[in-house]
Amino acid sequence: MVQPAVPELVEVDLHESIEARTESLLTLRQLGPPDLVHLVKVQPKGTHKEIGTYHHVTGIDASSSASLAAYINTLTYSIGENQIWFGRPQSWKIQSGTYCCYNAFSRVDMRVDVNFPGSVDAYAIDERNDRRVATEALWLETYLCSVLRAFTYAEDNVQTRIVGCRRFNPIVSTEAEHRFLDAAERLFAKGWQLGSDPEVQVPNLVSNHLTTGILKYIHTTGRYTSGVNLFEKLRTKFPEVASLLARVLIDADEEVKAVQLLYETIKILPLDHSLLNVQADFCQSKGRSDLALECAKRAVNSAPSEFTTWAKLAEIYIALEQYEMALLTLNSCPMFTYQERDFPRMPQPVKMHLPILQDSVIDESLDEYDVKPDPLPAASLKGTFAKAYSLLTEIVAQVGWDTLLKCRSNVFVMEEEYRHEKNASNATNASTTALRGNSVDGDRTPEDGEKEKTNGEKEKPSVEDTVTNGVAGLSLSAPTDEVTVIEKPGQSGEAAPTEVENEDGDPDEKNYTQFQNKRLCERWLDNLFMVLYEDLRVYTIWRGEIQKQKMKNLPVEKSASDWEIHGELAERLHHSEEAIEAYRNCLNIRFSSKAFRGLLAAQEKAKDVRGALNSIIRLTAWNYRWYSEFSPSLLNSVRRLIAEEGAIKFRNVVQSTNLPQAALDLTYHYSELCVAFRSSGSEM
Incomplete structure (x- = not known):
């Protein structure tokens, strides 16, 4: 090796x-x-x-x-x-x-x-x-932490x-896997001490870095039987582990066992939000979002301070095309300040020796390391803000920007409405009036989903934190020198105010009849609308330029970095074909690992085996160039290709490429791992 x-x-x-x-x-x-x-x-x-x-x-x-x-x-x-x-x-x-x-x-x-x-x-x-x-x-604790870090980094x-x-790769054999899972079993009860993903408010027995690492290992390698055995043993001590076991059973195509397990456990733990979320995911995967909705509502009631439960409920409302309810639910999500991973903080070195492994040399892949950062604020979103933004883009992809603004104005208090109500009655507190309407589940208000910060909980961001931590570098003043069809949203959505004229038809006298049934839009959500507006504005300009150049039969003059940024932009807005086009244009100019990763996802979805393997080989060589022999995502891609096409076809297609043999040998490392783990289709 x-x-x-x-x-x-x-x-x-x-x-x-x-x-x-x-x-x-x-x-x-x-x-x-x-x-x-x-x-x-x-x-x-x-x-x-x-x-x-x-x-x-x-x-x-x-x-x-x-x-x-x-x-x-x-x-x-x-x-x-x-x-x-x-x-x-x-x-x-x-x-x-x-x-x-x-x-x-x-x-x-x-x-x-x-x-x-x-x-x-x-x-x-x-x-x-x-x-x-x-x-x-x-040493036992240190070993387990080192394995989890290997997958995280x-x-x-x-x-x-x-x-x-x-x-x-910390686990290259079944013997190493046994040692890892044995350590995980012995230290499972202490897993909450490691912290959790940024979307989780308080780490617990089933939501922490240890369980995340175990599930990631199982998903990467396809070792479902090993995962089932581990969680079955743990479930005898900790019944709530059933939610983890059910997820693994579903991934292993053992859905009947998973449903039986969920049915039995929910009777013991009726308020376990992790179990309810698994039920909601399963129902949604079967096209029964109506059934998933009830599970998600119960999960919100069981864990109102957790972001994941509210986000799942909003996702289901989007699937049911109840976009106004989705916005109300999103507005109720408790948001957390993003905590960066523990990166090393070293003094500036006097010089750096970064040698090149000759086996990893593939033409143009040597120099691409420092890439141009994406200037759009959406690219810097992290944690709960990134997830909330993805839900907003789902809505706009389904109904368009104008309809999204209309839904927004139907459920949130507009600036003009707020000003009118405040002037009309000094005795009425607009904030409390706006929050007295019907809530998501009939008897709750958004603030019910936010508990005071307690010991061990992630810190809730202030308004300033929302801008600095969630929407880094956001400027709320959008440029106006370029004409686009995207209408800039006003504060709290004044683009489509809900208003009616008075009986005399005087347009200056407006009655805001729905004011008391509306909510105040959270500042962070207002900011995300501005971020979405900026993404759509740039995307519209970009597509307009391309169409003009195509009509004139002229090439589109853009740098590789620009194409890379446009590819990510199109991907964020769910325009997959435009994203692929941008990534290909980028790769026509120079090597880009980011573009190849975006292209690989599309090639796997389209069952383009030769194209996917070409991307995998180049990404593997690029990883070795930058001192990495292990990528969970590439191992997972190779495993799934071998499961679908077989190990023999995999090797034949790899060998038939015109790339250097040394680079092909690096890629065989992943197929050898599949053989060692006896993955599906790996029999030679």
């Missing part, structure tokens, strides 16, 4: 990366940053001056000090004698190395110091910089965020 090259970031002051990591321990809140590997090197035939270099890594076996010391030992062969160092062959001797791996359960940094030749010292550093003994219990969209990070 070809190993990725070893990047090295050179320190200004010796050991400054270790010191920076120690200082950051107090600020870590979730799974922790990738592992840090620090080396002290000298040139035997040079000045003997010591230099410090470091890189990050994920996926290394962290079950003992011996396995981490073994990784440092392998580096003596990779970056020892005859290393190409900044373009020149040089010989280096590694004097010592330190491996740092964060334990998010006990909130300590496990460290292994290796001196050459021979000595190994293992210990733990806590948040107060105190040294502790590295016990077996701490392996996704392609994170790769450009951490410079000099090697990524390995």
Whole structure:
């Protein structure tokens, strides 16, 4: 198996990366940053001056000090004698190395110091910089955290965020899988201590980073039987695990067992919102959104402070084409300030050695790493704001912008209405009047879905937080110098006010008859309408330009970065054909991993095996170029292709491409994993 090259970031002051990591321990809140590997090197035939270099890594076996010391030992062969160092062959001797791996359960940094030749010292550093003994219990926790981090930090969209990070697959055999699931079972009750995804208000037994990692592993590898066995054992101790087991059974095409399980468990735990959400998902997948609606309403009543329950209810209302109810439900969602992952905060290195693995060289794929950022505010949405925005785009894709604004004005108080009512009666409080109408489930108001912040809950954003954390860089003043068919929404939706003239027909005297049945639109939702407006405005201009150029038989002059941004824009707005067109135009100019990922999703949907494999091969080579041998999304794509086409056809199609053999061999690594896990269709 070809190993990725070893990047090295050179320190200004010796050991400054270790010191920076120690200082950051107090600020870590979730799974922790990738592992840090620090080396002290000298040139035997040079000045003997010591230099410090470091890189990050994920996926290394962290079950003992011996396995981490073994990784440092392998580096003596990779970056020892005859290393190409900044373009020149040089010989280096590694004097010592330190491996740092964060334990998010006990909130300590496990460290292994290796001196050459021979000595190994293992210990733990806590948040107060105190040294502790590295016990077996701490190593078990550290191992499980390292596996979860490997899956969290392996996704392609994170790769450009951490410079000099090697990524390995932590589970490459059924023996490694057994060890991972055994550790997960032993520590399952402590999983809530790891935190949760940003859409979850309070981590609990079934909604945390541990359960997310287990489900992601099962989904990636298709090892459903192993997942069922794990959750069956856990369900005997924790009945609420039935929601996780049901999800795995449904994915494994064991729907009858899943339904029976849900039926039996809901009688024991009638207010478990996770179970109710699984029921709603299943009913929706069968085209019975009417049945899903009742489950979703009960889930909201069971967990009114959770974003996921309200978002699922809004999604079902959209499926039922009840768009006004969807907007009301969306407006009631409790929104949380997004918490970034625990990324490493290192001092600026004096220089960076980023070598190229020659096996990964495919023509144009070498230079594409720093890409032009998407200037549109929607691209920076994260967490609950990103999910809420996707629901808004679903509505506008189904009914259009004008109808969306009309629905908005029908359910929310307009600025003009608010001003009129306030002037009409100083004794009436417009805020409370607007909130007394019928709520989503008949007896609730939006504020019922928001509980006061308690210990352990995610912080709710203020108005300022909504702009800075949810809609980064948003400017509410949209340009007016370009003529488009998209009408800019006013504050709280004054584009289509609900108003009637008085009996005398005087247009200056307006009666807002529906005012008391309306709600006040939350500021964050108002902001999302402006974000959506900006997306639609730019998309309309872009498509207009393309149509004009096509009518004149002229090429559309745009850079690869522009096409990449337009592809993402079209994808956000659910214009899949236009997104594919933009991505292809981008790739005609230069390599783009982002464009290839967007294209791969479309190729898989269209059953374009040859096109999908071409994208997979290039993305795999690009990953190796940037020191990653492991991508869960690519492994999942390969697994599903092999399940549909068979391993023999997969290899034949890969071999028939005109790409370098070394790049093809890198791709075979994923098919070999499928064989090792005995995935469907992998029999040779």
